[in-house]
Every structure is written in structure tokens, then in C-alpha cells.
Amino acid sequence: MVGVQLSRSEIQRAAELRWRNVPAGIPAVLAEVFMNRLRGGSTIRKLTGGGQLGPALVSYKRFKRHCELHPRWGAEAWRLSDINGRFGKGARLRGLTRCHLGHSLSDALVYWQNGYIKRDCRTCRRLRRDNATMTQEAVKRVTAAIQNGVTVSQIIHGVPAGGGRRDPALVLVHPPAFYRYRRENPKFEALVQDAISARRHRPREFAQLNTFTYRYTPGDEAVIRQMLPGWLTTKDDVVNDIMILLFEGRVDRAQVPALANYFANQHSGQFPTRFAKFGNSPLLSLDEALFDDGSGTVGDKVTRGLWD
Ligand SMILES: [Zn+2]
Numbered sequence: 307m308v309g310v311q312l313s314r315s316e317i318q319r320a321a322e323l324r325w326r327n328v329p330a331g332i333p334a335v336l337a338e339v340f341m342n343r344l345r346g347g348s349t350i351r352k353l354t355g356g357g358q359l360g361p362a363l364v365s366y367k368r369f370k371r372h373c374e375l376h377p378r379w380g381a382e383a384w385r386l387s388d389i390n391g392r393f394g395k396g397a398r399l400r401g402l403t404r405c406h407l408g409h410s411l412s413d414a415l416v417y418w419q420n421g422y423i424k425r426d427c428r429t430c431r432r433l434r435r436d437n438a439t440m441t442q443e444a445v446k447r448v449t450a451a452i453q454n455g456v457t458v459s460q461i462i463h464g465v466p467a468g469g470g471r472r473d474p475a476l477v478l479v480h481p482p483a484f485y486r487y488r489r490e491n492p493k494f495e496a497l498v499q500d501a502i503s504a505r506r507h508r509p510r511e512f513a514q515l516n517t518f519t520y521r522y523t524p525g526d527e528a529v530i531r532q533m534l535p536g537w538l539t540t541k542d543d544v545v546n547d548i549m550i551l552l553f554e555g556r557v558d559r560a561q562v563p564a565l566a567n568y569f570a571n572q573h574s575g576q577f578p579t580r581f582a583k584f585g586n587s588p589l590l591s592l593d594e595a596l597f598d599d600g601s602g603t604v605g606d607k608v609t610r611g612l613w614d
Pocket residue numbers: 405406407408409427428429430431
């Protein structure tokens with residue numbers, strides 16, 4: 307029959323003839339062959355499945371019947387099949403040397419994901435990154451979020467402002483798409499950059515007047531001065547700003563190191579040094595005139611209030 311293509315019905319007819327009058331279960335010789343195949347690494351699915359897996363040795367129905375008739379044989383068959391099945395699991399993917407687009411997987415990115423070892427095609431990753439695009443709708447959403455002060459980290463990673471657990475629901479755009487859009491749209495890039503600097507240098511809220519009591523110790527100015535970075539050219543201004551806050555009782559002594567950092571940033575030259583820091587009034591220097599006629603300075607008021 308070699309070379310002759312049999313039709314479905316002819317195959318069924320041949321099978322029917324072959325198994326006609328054969329007692330239930332698998333004939334002894336065939337059962338031996340079946341078990342030997344299992345010992346050789348095959349599985350019950352392969353030996354009874356047919357189709358793509360190659361010609362079946364016996365039907366699954368007949369195999370099951372044989373298991374009922376010979377439970378010990380059946381138990382052994384399943385034991386071997388399970389072991390072989392586990393071993394063969396993922397063999398097809400493991401054996402791949404190229405991705406579905408034909409790129410070499412020799413330099414694939416290998417990592418764990420949900421208990422599996424995953425191999426990612428680097429060429430495909432690069433293509434995905436370079437071709438990532440933001441829809442017009444996404445551009446609108448992200449622009450609005452940035453204008454409302456949402457952080458970049460929250461927009462692309464779902465990390466809430468101020469840190470905390472990632473929340474995928476907060477993510478508005480896939481990072482590569484976001485970065486590509488920034489690269490290709492200078493206006494959008496400027497918007498993002500401005501938002502980042504604005505957040506970094508945003509004005510800080512301070513406590514109400516006289517929330518804390520401050521006991522002045524001579525040399526406090528020098529201590530604050532020492533906390534400031536060497537490059538800062540406006541150290542006097544920063545020391546003044548902090549001293550005023552202390553005298554006004556708006557900050558506590560313990561807050562001073564953090565404040566020194568904050569004001570150093572504010573004064574770093576990139577941003578206006580006379581930035582409004584609380585309320586609507588900009589900070590006053592201790593030397594600043596208290597009244598328009600020039601009588602007295604803020605410094606006078608502070609010291610007199612304390613020592614008089
Ligand atoms: Zn690929």
C-alpha cells in the first residue's frame with residue numbers, strides 16, 4: 307500500500323477490520339510494545355492520540371479499557387507517561403533558535419516571569435521600542451496629567467507621587483512610546499521638562515506663625531551656614547530665610563537640615579531666589595526695610611521682639 311493515499315473512510319474501515327473480534331483491552335504483545343515505548347520516553351497522549359502526533363498505537367478508549375482490566379499495568383503506564391510529559395513540557399519553545407520573526411535568539415534576554423524562564427528577542431524589543439507610538443488620545447491624557455502636576459513616574463510606571471506601591475491602573479502610557487514622543491516633539495519635551503523642574507522647586511508650605519518656639523543660641527547662623535553646599539553663592543540669603551522662619555515659629559529646629567537643602571536648591575541660580583515660599587508674600591531679608599520711610603528693618607523687629 308506504499309504510496310497509496312488512503313481516504314478517511316478507508317482508514318476507518320482498515321482499523322475496524324484490524325480490531326474486529328479482538329477482545330477488550332490491548333492484546334498482550336501490543337501492551338508490551340506500548341509499555342516499552344513509554345519506557346523509551348513516549349507519553350500516553352502520543353501513543354493514543356494519532357493525528358499530528360503520528361499514528362496511534364491503540365485508541366484511547368481501548369487503552370482505558372485495558373487499564374480497567376489491568377490496574378497495575380495502567381498505574382505504571384500513567385507514572386511513566388507523567389514523567390515523560392513533564393520532561394517534554396516546553397521542549398518546543400526551549401528548542402527554538404529564532405523568534406517568530408526569524409531573529410536569532412542567541413543573545414536573547416533571559417528572565418523569570420510568573421515561574422517560567424522567558425527568553426525575549428532583543429531585536430524585537432528594539433523594534434517595539436522604536437516603533438512605539440502614542441495615540442492622539444494618549445497624548446491628550448498625558449498632557450493633561452502633566453499640566454495637573456502628575457509625576458512622570460506615575461504616568462509611565464504607576465508609582466504614586468511621594469513613592470509607594472506601583473499601581474498598574476495609574477499608568478497612562480507605555481514608557482517607550484512616551485520617550486519616543488518626547489524625542490520627536492520638542493514642545494512636548496519642553497512641557498515635561500518644565501513640569502519636572504517645577505515639581506523639584508515647588509514652593510513649600512510652612513506652619514502658621516508661632517507654631518514652634520525658638521530659643522536663639524548665638525552661633526545658630528554659623529551652624530546653618532555649615533549645612534549649605536560649598537558651591538552656593540547666596541549662603542547669606544539662605545541663612546536669613548531660615549532664621550526668619552525660626553524666629554516666626556513656622557519651623558522647628560529639627561527641620562533645619564532639610565530646609566538648608568531645600569533653600570540651597572531654590573537659590574541654585576536656575577530659579578528666582580526671591581520665590582514666594584508661604585502665603586503670597588515673598589521672603590524678606592533681615593536687612594530689608596520694614597517701612598517705606600526706611601525706619602527700622604525686619605532684623606530690628608525680630609531681635610527687639612525677642613530681647614525687649
Ligand atoms: Zn525577534
